[in-house]
Amino acid sequence: MISIFRAFNPLNVLWLAIVLFLSRVGYLFHVPATLKFIFVEPFARLLVPVAYEYAFSPVLNILLAAVLVFIQALLLNYLINFYNLLGKPTFLPALMYVTLSGLFAPFLILSAPLICNFLVIWMLFKLFSLYKGDDAKSTVYDLGMIVALGSLIYFPFIYLFLVIWIALVLFKPFNWREWIAGVLGYVTVFFFLAVFYYLNDHLPVFYKIWRPLGTKFPDHISINSYNYVLLIPIVAILVLCFFKLQQNFFKSYVQIRKSFQLLFFIFLIAAFSFYVNASFHLNHFLLCIAPAAVFFAYFFLYATRKWFYESLFLLLLISVICFQFNNF
Template sequence: MINLFKVYNPLNVIWLAVLLLITRIGYALQAPDKIQFVFVEPFARLLIPASYEYTFSPGMNIFLAAVLVLAQALLINYLANLYNLLSRPTFLPALMYVTLSALFTPFMVLSAPLFCNFLVIWMLFKLLSLYKSDDAKSTAYDLGIIVAIGSLIYLPFIYLFLCIWIALIIFKPFNWREWISGILGYLTVFFFLAVIYYLSNRLGYFFKIWAPLGTRFPNSINIRYINYLVLVPVVLLLILYFYKLQQNYLKSYVQVRKSFLLLFFLFLIAGMSFYVKSQFNLNHFLLCAVPASVFFAYYFLNGTKKWIYESLYFLLLISIIYFQFNTF
């Protein structure tokens, strides 16, 4: 399987579609009668006043989510190849994203984090372009707007604003105008939202939007650990990725090294921002799948022992399918 996707072959899109079916059929067969779909945060419902939460049947919901995942996988693959993150063209990032997007059943349905992954990918295209950009003010402004739009859809997305400043630190010499441009871009979107609140005589509620950001980081989370055994091969692959990266880090181009550093911070920020929501939602960690797919692709592309990386991927795939049928 891994060797098949190591080669950049457009026919691999067909195999990606087959894999999407295989990794989701278990959940599709036992999906609940109703699946709620929440597209925007409650404070942005003024923008979408119609009811839509149960518009799609469970089967249609899962199917549309799979189509979005396939589109995102191809975009991530194009991103990795465009910026030469993996040293040669390959279809592995797409394979890894399709696989990681099936880790848990909440990943397989329409959700705000799933839609936000389009914005994460869009951000990465712009962030990675900063390396060769002479003037980053307009790019930073656009990135601020993207983060603001993502915040309307899913409030924890606001923390990805830090990635703009981190990218400016990594790729560019300090210029305070570029740092301010990102803030102005963010404020532009929320200025128009404030106008809508004002015209609706609800301006007092507008200032409560950011109240969840003051939530303290939880000391503990009540979860059934046996349901998360599927993460064992994921953690193992992350360890192997970091080991392989440190072997080749100094051999890589400066742009590639800086790009992977940015992806690492994106992975951390996306993962650590889950606590903003009052209720623990597993689908939040779908935001981590974008950088993680590039990490895993890097390991599988640079792995030297075929039986090891093929066995690890097979173990991951079997774990995903097994835990769909066995939720304990």
């Protein structure tokens, strides 16, 4: 399977669709009677004055989520090949994205984090363009607006604002106007939200939007113990990936090295921003899928022992499929 996706072949789109189907078909046997889809945060609910939470049947919900994942995988693959982050054109980022997005049952349904992954990929396009851009102020302003938009959909997305400043540190010499431009972009969106609150007589409660930022970081997370089993191959591949990156780190171009550093920070920030939500939901970690898929793709592209990397991916794929066919 890995050998097929290592090559940049348009026919791999068909294989990608097959992997997408295999990693989701099992969940259809245990699909709940109803699935709730929350598109925006409660404080932005006024912007969507229609009842949409149960607009889709469970099966349609899963199918639409699969279509979104498929589109996101192709967009991410185009992004990585466009900036040549892996050194050669390949379909591995798309394969890894589809595989990782099928890890857990909450990943398989429509959710705010899944929608926000479009914004993550959009941000990556703009962030990587900072390296060679002459005037970054307009790009950073756009990035601030994207983060604000993501915050309306899924509030923990607000922490990805830190990624903008990290990218400026990595890619650009210090310019205070560029740092302020991101803040202005973010404030622009929430200014119009404040106007909307005012017109609807809700302005006195506008400040409550940022209350979750004061939430104490939890001491522990309650996760089904069976999910830890599925994380074993994930952690193993990540560790191998970082070893491979370390071996080739100084052999890469400066832009490539800094881009992987940025992806690592995105992964960490997205992972640790879960605590902002009042209740923990596993689908939050969908925000980590895009950078993780790039790391996975890097390892599988440059791994040398075919029997090892093919067996490792097969183990991961089989684990995902088995968990979809079992309702633990």
